[in-house]
Amino acid sequence: MKLIYDRMPAKIDPFGKDNIIAFMPGVLMGTGAPCSGRFSAVTKSPLTGIMDHTSCGGPFGMSLKTAGWDGLLVKGNPGFDSSRHILGILVV
Numbered sequence: 001m002k003l004i005y006d007r008m009p010a011k012i013d014p015f016g017k018d019n020i021i022a023f024m025p026g027v028l029m030g031t032g033a034p035c036s037g038r039f040s041a042v043t044k045s046p047l048t049g050i051m052d053h054t055s056c057g058g059p060f061g062m063s064l065k066t067a068g069w070d071g072l073l074v075k076g077n078p079g080f081d082s083s084r085h086i087l088g089i090l091v092v
Contacts, residue, residue, distance in 0.1 A: 001022075001042055001051055001053070003022060003071070003073065004020050004022055004042060004043075004044075004051065004073070005051075007020060007073070007075075008020050008044070012044065014043070014044045014045060014046035014049065015046055017075075017076050018075070019043060019044050019075070020043065020044075020073055020074065020075045021041060021042070021043040021073075021074050022040075022041070022042045022043070022071060022072070022073050022074075023039060023040075023041055023060070023061075023064065023071060023072045023074075024039060024040045024041075024042065024070070024071040024072075025038075025039040025061035025062070025064050025065050025070070025071070026038055026039065026040075026061070029061055029062060029064075029065045030062060030065045030066065037057060037061065037062065038055050038056060038057055038061060039055075039056055039060060039061030039064070040053050040054065040055055040056070041053065041054050041056060
């Protein structure tokens with residue numbers, strides 16, 4: 001959550017273009033440790049106005065780790081239904 005706090009203004013609109021959603025696999029992802037096959041999705045909640053997260057399962061977190069990524073931050077709102085394609089890597 002610190003990554004989001006450092007990159008997002010405090011009083012942003014949860015539906016606005018400055019909101020960030022972060023997909024973060026656990027540090028033990030891919031090690032075979034019990035319960036390590038989960039990742040978190042973190043963003044500012046439009047319901048409460050504070051940071052919120054969920055724990056998710058499935059292959060997405062493992063795909064991030066296998067690709068060598070420790071997380072994925074998505075920022076911006078195109079204003080319509082769309083899909084995102086990752087074309088390059090930007091390390092900040």
